[in-house]
Amino acid sequence: MTFIAFASAKGSPGVTTLSLLTAALWPRTSILADADVTGGDIAYQMIGESGQPLNTDRGLMSLLPIARKSLDAAVVPQHAQTLLGGIDLLAGLPEPEQAQAVEKLWPTIGRAFATLTSHDVLADLGSLRMSSPHLQLAREAEALVFVMRPRSTQVMHMRSRLQKLRDAMPGATPRFGIVVVAPQSDRRNAEAAVASLGEDVLRFTDYLGHVAFDPKGASMFEGQVLNRPERTVLVRSAVPVIENIAALAGITLDAGQVAAALGGKPAKPLPGAPKPSRKQRRGSSAPEAPAGTPGHSTPGPGAPAPAGYPAPQQPPASAPGTPPQSDSRPGTPRSGMPEGRVASAAPEPTVEIPRRPVGSPGRGAAPQPGTEPAPTEPPQPPAPPADRPMTRRERRGR
Structure with missing residues (x-):
């Protein structure tokens, strides 16, 4: 099918996060390969579909020895492990020395990725430079996507790296593309950083x-559970980017096909989605069934429409003069509350009013006819202790 690689010029601008997010939202059958030669991280920060840690010896560690003789592309999926959420992963090499020792085998791995007919391969290459041992792996990719931040230092490194790699990879493939990771409000700053790469670089880079x-x-790729992760700013901003990545690799996706994956088509939920309860797994019609859980093909309530971006739920309009009613559904943020938590209404304080015994008159109440009020005696001063002599004032009063 198709082999797409993700890399950076220097540092960690978000290559692993974009690779995981692309694999989670990819509408076609795919395998994510952790090919970072400085040491794979995904097998350590993610868990398997059974909730157990992943086997770091199963992946490239078990695939590279086979490549010493001959590697059939159909063998690649047999060395993958399924992550919690449905992503198939080829675990990376634990140490950078191992990647250096198998430098001659990377072209064989790249050809197997490129000729695999059952899956698309999405590879996280980490930092890529001219001296990287897996440079031959990047040559076999259909598209090479670079990630950077809108900083002057990264722009300078990216400009030099793209020019050198283009000279080392002549021909039509791989096609170069660039993605900028920046706050949502810094769209203009991201576009200005790309323009700073220069016309000579943008001539062959999309x-x-x-x-x-x-x-x-x-944080959902680090074991955190999020309420409706498909509504995060990260996921919504990545939907059009993933469509452009597919177009760069020559894949034509239908309109909204990537966004449809957010509603559970196919059944590959995001890793941060909460697990369904036992009643929901049995097919109960409970209104809180999360969308996109394995074996659940119907989107849950509040799930985004298949064609388009996910839109938050709007509260019902209230009549004029009526105070707005808050929405207490799980996952619906209230004013002043962080997303994913539900504000609980504090109970109003209750005041206990002391009640007089039955039949006892209240303050200022008149006595009942035929009854005489009890005589009241004047208050007596307290008696002094027996072991203390009386004072003169006490003797006079006595």
């Missing part, structure tokens, strides 16, 4: 779009 810098949304 600008694929701007992905929002969202640490809260990216």
Whole structure:
């Protein structure tokens, strides 16, 4: 099918996050390969579909020895592990020395990725430079997507790196693209950073779009559970970018096909989505069934429409003069409350009113006829202790 690689010129601008997000929203059958030669991280920060840690010896560690003789592309899916959420992963190499030792095998791995007919391969290459041992792996990709931040230092490194890699990879493939990771409000700054690369670089590099810098949304790839992760700024900003990545690789997607994956088609939920309850797994019609869980093909309530961006639920309009009613559904943020939490209404304080015994008159009440009020005696001073002599004032009063 298609082999797409993700890389950076220097540092960690978000290559792994974009690779995981693309694999989670990819509408076709795919495998994510952790090919970062400085050491794979995905197998350590994600867990398997059974909730257990992943086997780091299964992936490239088990695939590279086979490549010493001959590697059939059909063998590649057999070395993948399924992550919680449905992503198939080829775990990376634990140490950078191992990637250097198998430098001659990377072209064989690249050809197997490019000729695989059952899956698309999305590879996280990490930092890519001219001296990288997996440079031959990048040559076999159909599209090479670079990630950077809108900073002057990264723009300078990216400009030099793209020019050198283009000279080292003549021909029509791989096609170069660039994605900028910046806050959602910095769209103009992201476009200005791409323009700073220069016309000579943009002649062979396509600008694929701007992905929002969202640490809260990216935490779902670090084991955090989010309420409706498809509504995060990270996911919504990545939908058009993923469509452009597919077009760069020569894949034509139907309108809204990537956005349809957010509603559970196919059944590959985002890793941060909460697990369904036992009643929901049995097919109950409970209104809180999360969309996109395995074996659940019907989108849950509040799920975005298949064609378009996910839109938040709007509260019903209230009549004039009536105070607006708050929405207490799970996952619906209230004013002043963080997303994913539900504000609980504090109970009003209750005041206990002391009640007089039955039959006892109240203050100022007149006595009942035929009854005489009890005589009242004047208050007596307290008696002094027996072991203390009386004072003169006490003797006079006595």
